Amino acid sequence: MSFPTAPFRGPLAAQLGHVVIRRSGDDALPVAPASDRTVWDPHSGSADRLGLDDIVARAVAERSTPWPHPRASDAARVHRDGDRTAWEDAAFERQRRLSRAAIAAATTLDDAWIDEVVDGIVLLCEQSSWCWPAHDDTRRVHGAVLATVTDPYVDLGAGETVAQLAWIDHLLGAQLDTRAPGVRDRIRYEARVRVFEPFQRRRDWHWIGLDGDVHNWNPWIHGNVIVAALRLLDAAGDAAERDRVIALAIEGLDRYVAVLPADGAIDEGYAYWWNGAARALEVLDILAHATDGAADATAVTSLRETVAFPHRSHLGGDWFVNHADGQAKPPADQPWHALHRAARRHGDTAAAAFAASHRDRGAPAATEREGLGRLLRGLTDPAWVTASPAPPPLPRDVWLASTEVFLARESAGSSDGLTLVAKGGHNGEHHNHNDVGSFLVAVDGVPVIVDAGRPTYTAATFGPDRYAIWTMQSAWHNVPVVRGTAQPEGTDAAARGAAVEIADHGSAFTVELAGAYPDAGLSTWRRRARLDRAAARVEVDDSWSFADGIPTGEDTRLHLLVAGDVTLESGGARVIPRDGARPVRVRWPSDIAAAVEVRDLDDPMLTEVWGERLTRLALPLASRTQLQVTVELDSPIEDHE
Known part of the structure; x- marks a missing residue:
């Protein structure tokens, strides 16, 4: 060179x-x-x-x-x-x-x-x-x-x-x-x-x-x-x-x-x-x-x-x-x-x-x-x-266009309630994880729908086997697996058209994810993640279609990685987060039978953050073209269609 x-x-x-x-x-x-x-x-x-x-x-x-x-x-x-x-x-x-x-x-x-x-x-x-x-x-x-x-x-x-x-x-x-x-x-x-x-x-x-x-x-x-x-x-x-x-x-x-x-x-x-x-x-x-x-x-x-x-x-x-x-x-x-x-x-x-x-x-x-x-x-x-302690600023809305990272919380200056984070970007970022389109939700400042982070560095972390590490894979982020296909690494696996809407009643992030799944045959996978301040609710809406017109099969599913104690219920799950944050309910259509996988943790870089385990929820999307997942503070489950 x-x-x-x-x-x-x-x-x-x-x-x-x-x-x-x-x-x-x-x-x-x-x-x-x-x-x-x-x-x-x-x-x-x-x-x-x-x-x-x-x-x-x-x-x-x-x-x-x-x-x-x-x-x-x-x-x-x-x-x-x-x-x-x-x-x-x-x-x-x-x-x-x-x-x-x-x-x-x-x-x-x-x-x-x-x-x-x-x-x-x-x-x-x-x-x-x-x-x-x-x-x-x-x-x-x-x-x-x-x-x-x-x-x-x-x-x-x-x-x-x-x-x-x-x-x-x-x-x-x-x-x-x-x-x-x-x-x-x-x-x-x-x-x-x-x-x-x-x-x-x-x-x-x-x-x-x-x-x-x-x-x-x-x-x-x-x-x-x-x-x-x-x-x-x-x-x-x-x-x-x-x-x-x-x-x-x-x-x-x-x-x-x-x-x-x-x-x-x-x-x-x-x-x-x-x-x-x-x-x-x-x-x-x-x-x-x-x-x-x-x-x-x-x-x-x-x-x-x-x-x-x-x-x-x-x-x-x-x-x-x-x-x-x-x-x-x-x-x-x-x-x-x-x-x-x-x-x-x-x-x-x-x-x-x-x-x-x-x-x-x-x-x-x-x-x-x-x-x-x-x-x-x-x-x-x-x-x-001699500095005196001061309250943290906690801005209500953040939009970082260069990295396509968006944050919205219920009120400026307070971590109380729900905070939504969503990102676009690409899979060739520095210290990259394959996470285009992923989102996070925090309650009272504590993440409940989460990004695991990374385990202890080894020779594999920055070598050709990096994406054999589970925390780096899109299948362990809050994005879909499409026709059995996860997101590949590289700058070509990228979001398109990321945009935000910021308003007092609610703020939203919209992005096209089809480019992050180049081999899945998608015509579109549109994601909209919104914090509704009036309703105190996070709404994540996905809609998609395939170029070949074939309906969604059993090999397409949405993953949600959750921290805390998870109880699966019809049409959703109740989660008690870490650090004393208030419980939340994650909701989806009642006819979806979600699968639960518990990931036991033993690496100190992960256990010191999340404790002994994380839970992955898998929502099968067969025969669907759209899905809404919501997160609210604990309240009785209602049917979502």
Whole structure:
């Protein structure tokens, strides 16, 4: 494959122009070093005291235990049995322990904690590869199951590691020089060999998006490279290389911003916003600091709009719209401070309120779960540390035309009652599930007709067997199986004519689904999903016909995936949802004998969201050309014809 040689110029280039770095050394990154006791003193400093106390206490508790050790045999498992978590769990926990030690060192300035940090630094520097084994191309290029140390691969793991070392160097540079002279030179050597040199030498990294396919790796890696370059390319004579690396990273980031739609939607869904668009917003904030405000991208429409994407995806409580590989109930300890900071910078008061709705003044302001850089920024952001909780905005209607995702709830500002979500799109989206035309229903903010999400990642997740995984298949989404045919993957399996109607009495989404079933012989499959606010009812109407005129057979059925306790009744089912939400009744024509299949769950990525099981209802559609399914709060069943 040939790659373009001329520099890419997109919205960032147009807005930022030639970027000139004006801050360096201890001022390179927007966090005070540990020597600034007005920030880091545990008693009088401005850093979040609850966060410092919590992290130091956990660091003390683990201090006498062995450091986690990612093993070669576990790295090789990716190619043997597909398991990637054994190596990753150990590697991630090693880095989190190092982050905790760094906070303890910054808080206490105790030589023993500096030694602990040095131990962690050297462990990372002696780790054969910073690349996560599931991402490395060593098997394809070298025929090896372990990393080839002479040909390092720059991936998410390498980016996270080099940025962590850069933040440690920034936070504790003076203390490291005193306690362990030479260790900072070791950091810079490893950063150059493992990241800066391959980043510049190879320009075929798939995550740059030279082929036009740009996803969340792009801002995540480019952002970490920029952080590392700002801090670690600081020796005499390094300025030219620093500027070259940063210019390449900004150019790569520009490719991401160029394809970010004007409405700011992310086809990977809410869960991936945090490690995609949020990463772009964070590094642009860091660049604004490093350029004394000259690099200001707040006028870029897509960046301004993506700040709103999290609250536009919110169902209520801890629940979110979860198309693609995201969880419907993702971990609650997201880096909300990053959203709060971006919302302040872009002037989005609703997004700032949404972030603040997650600020618990009785809990740490940030955690190490999302990396040291995010931890440091969250602990030392005065506006976030002192933020008061606010109610989430919960907009009444959301229409994201770029991804064809629609949301309607009964009332703005409240998750009470029913919420409808529907989507069109295509089956070639990033982290795609075959789910064109699927819909979700939540009651009191809790999903009851659901998207399962995804199980734990393995080698199969992103390989040729991806769609053998049941959660990825359309047969496990809320769409029909047509003449025994499920939706195939690929951009050609797509919705057509998606449109919305938004009004006070009700809002609706209409779409043509025949294109998502290219081999089913459909002339049309029209779906209309509507929230009737006056009746407090969701109505999903399907109508269809076949090009050959043959009536619908037994091999055509509609599936509904349900979370909660399901009791099948004539003409419907009563469902008691999770999390104490009010019961609902799902209704269909009384002459349809629905089949029930219980799917027992054992994968933690699924059980921590849905519990022990999900239930699939199969509605046979033989001899029909239309069907209505409704969802209402619990009330006696009435016959639906």
